[in-house]
Amino acid sequence: xxxxxxxxxGRPITGHVIETTEDLPAFAAWAKQHREFGFDNETTSLExxxxxxxxxxxxxxxxxxxxxxxxxxxxxxxWYAAQTxxxxxxxxxxxxxxxxQVADRHLGVPLAxxxxxxxxxxxxxxxxxxxARKEGGTGHSLEELTETYIDPIAAKDIKGSVGQQxxxxxxxxxxxxxxxxxxxxxxxxxxxxxxxxxxxxxxTLLPKVPTSARHLIGYEHEIxxxxxxxxxxxxLLDQPYTAELATRLRQEEEYWLMEIEQEISKLDFxxxxxxxxxxxDQVFExxxxxxxxxxxxxxxxxxxxDDDLLEYLAGNGVYFARAIKEYRKAGKWAGTWxxxxxxxxxxxxxxxxxxxxxxxxxGRMSITGIPAQTLPSGDWMVRRCFxxxxxxxxxxxxxxxxxxxxxxxxxxxxxxxxxxxxxxDLHQITADAAGVTRKVAKMANFLVCYGGGWKxxxxxxxxxxxxxxxxxxxxxxxxxxxxxxxxxMTRLAGKQGYIETITGRRxxxxxxxxxxxxxxxxxxxxxxxxxxxxxxxxxxxLTSFLRLPIHxxxxxxxxxxxxxxxxxxxxxxLRTQIRGVDFxxxxxxxxxxxxSLYGADI
DNA sequence: TCCCCGAGCGCC
DNA sequence: AAAGGGCGCTCGGGGA
Numbered sequence: 088x089x090x091x092x093x094x095x096x097g098r099p100i101t102g103h104v105i106e107t108t109e110d111l112p113a114f115a116a117w118a119k120q121h122r123e124f125g126f127d128n129e130t131t132s133l134e135x136x137x138x139x140x141x142x143x144x145x146x147x148x149x150x151x152x153x154x155x156x157x158x159x160x161x162x163x164x165x166w167y168a169a170q171t172x173x174x175x176x177x178x179x180x181x182x183x184x185x186x187x188q189v190a191d192r193h194l195g196v197p198l199a200x201x202x203x204x205x206x207x208x209x210x211x212x213x214x215x216x217x218x219a220r221k222e223g224g225t226g227h228s229l230e231e232l233t234e235t236y237i238d239p240i241a242a243k244d245i246k247g248s249v250g251q252q253x254x255x256x257x258x259x260x261x262x263x264x265x266x267x268x269x270x271x272x273x274x275x276x277x278x279x280x281x282x283x284x285x286x287x288x289x290x291t292l293l294p295k296v297p298t299s300a301r302h303l304i305g306y307e308h309e310i311x312x313x314x315x316x317x318x319x320x321x322x323l324l325d326q327p328y329t330a331e332l333a334t335r336l337r338q339e340e341e342y343w344l345m346e347i348e349q350e351i352s353k354l355d356f357x358x359x360x361x362x363x364x365x366x367x368d369q370v371f372e373x374x375x376x377x378x379x380x381x382x383x384x385x386x387x388x389x390x391x392x393d394d395d396l397l398e399y400l401a402g403n404g405v406y407f408a409r410a411i412k413e414y415r416k417a418g419k420w421a422g423t424w425x426x427x428x429x430x431x432x433x434x435x436x437x438x439x440x441x442x443x444x445x446x447x448x449x450g451r452m453s454i455t456g457i458p459a460q461t462l463p464s465g466d467w468m469v470r471r472c473f474x475x476x477x478x479x480x481x482x483x484x485x486x487x488x489x490x491x492x493x494x495x496x497x498x499x500x501x502x503x504x505x506x507x508x509x510x511x512d513l514h515q516i517t518a519d520a521a522g523v524t525r526k527v528a529k530m531a532n533f534l535v536c537y538g539g540g541w542k543x544x545x546x547x548x549x550x551x552x553x554x555x556x557x558x559x560x561x562x563x564x565x566x567x568x569x570x571x572x573x574x575x576m577t578r579l580a581g582k583q584g585y586i587e588t589i590t591g592r593r594x595x596x597x598x599x600x601x602x603x604x605x606x607x608x609x610x611x612x613x614x615x616x617x618x619x620x621x622x623x624x625x626x627x628x629l630t631s632f633l634r635l636p637i638h639x640x641x642x643x644x645x646x647x648x649x650x651x652x653x654x655x656x657x658x659x660x661l662r663t664q665i666r667g668v669d670f671x672x673x674x675x676x677x678x679x680x681x682x683s684l685y686g687a688d689i
Numbered sequence: 690t691c692c693c694c695g696a697g698c699g700c701c
Numbered sequence: 702a703a704a705g706g707g708c709g710c711t712c713g714g715g716g717a
Contacts, residue, residue, distance in 0.1 A: 260691080366714085367696065422711065423698095446708070458700090462699075463699065537707090547705085577704095610707065
């Protein structure tokens, strides 16, 4: 046994490092005396389901005592870690979705057993203040929370020591946790402190959750458990198709690169060998040499070379612009999607998305790993990479105009309410009121919910100022209740610095942008509509069919024969009513691939 | 060399 | 009066 004497906020902390099986009885005796533990794991990476992933250490703490079990050393260490997790009545964990999926997969303690007794400090932190640090909040990393709530010096030490060690060991940060020796003193002390911090943070944060949001604590843990189950399910990848797609896109990229070099070699000013078409600055320079002088500016004042500009130039016969556009697209598509899917797949060819259930400041979820919320929807080729399970077909269950319905529910606008109740076309109503096309009116409808104004509409719809102003005025005339709500919420946000959603969530709003309050209220409450739907679907025993939640949609893999009825059942679970407004869903069943919901024929 | 950030673009 | 909300990922560039 090795003992580390540490300090946190002036108080002594004793760290015990188990080295041999002879140390285990002391750990067992200590663990037996406690029912509440801070819990954490050190692993080789964050990708729990990759074949080369390993659990290295499990750490438990209670009060000022903390223990380090090097489970990679001996199966008995893992057994003791599993027993302690089982024996606990309460676990305090920072970002529990990760550690509990680790415990599920590598210690054999199922999510259904661990989640109900867990307090996740990541969840608490987001209920106290959902903002990232750069948005003016505390942030949500262990280091940031420690700095804010416990001990700034300890926080700095933690981060500093690992950073310094990386330099000393000549390791990149991403390699550190895999390569560092388990006997390393700094690694041990860093690891020993984490569960202590989770324990202290939990006790500190619990009373800081606003009263209105108290009831969300259990609810958010439930959602986190369901989404962990969905992550664990994984999404089957069509590996041959995906590999072929990646190759094809890289070939396209190569082709366009040669075309670009051709064009550049026509200029005397630039060496084609030196030219990098991925660099916005260099593309700008080349365009200037070619005689183009009109550029918009980016927010930081640099010349803007975006798709709009390239498209415009390509339309005017500038082949170089077209080549750059196609080159960019092919490279981005290959790298962001098919190649990353292949790299992410587990040994059964399944990709496990990492679902951050409270990522956005509005509480909206985000998904990494499979960046599911960013896949192209105008083209099926990327979604075609994913398949329903053997004997299954893909289904999508999405809400019809979820956010606009929320605008109706929150504002109580009679015209909007009636439009939904009677199945009228909301976009047409705005179009008629403003005397513009339905397409422009539709943009305006969404824009107003985003807190936007006529200027944004000019940009998006590419229409003259006067028409944009007329459209926004038309919207306000058609739905006066929404305009009134926007005004009210803006005023409230400006006055108290935050708003409270209909589910009780407190959302801080930047003073300079208090107009965004209405969007926060709509987006956040909409997120809770989907999240409540997930809970209902889970209670109905449908979680094993779910593959991804995507804002206002759930993607599922359903057994072929029961697919229509199961899709309908999921749809019923998601469906709800708020203040008399129906949140209806539209279940859709297609073929085997996700792409078949977007036009692919398989 | 590593890390962070802005620009750009994909989605809801 | 007007104010476009929320994400993830990649790349290049520049600072440490």
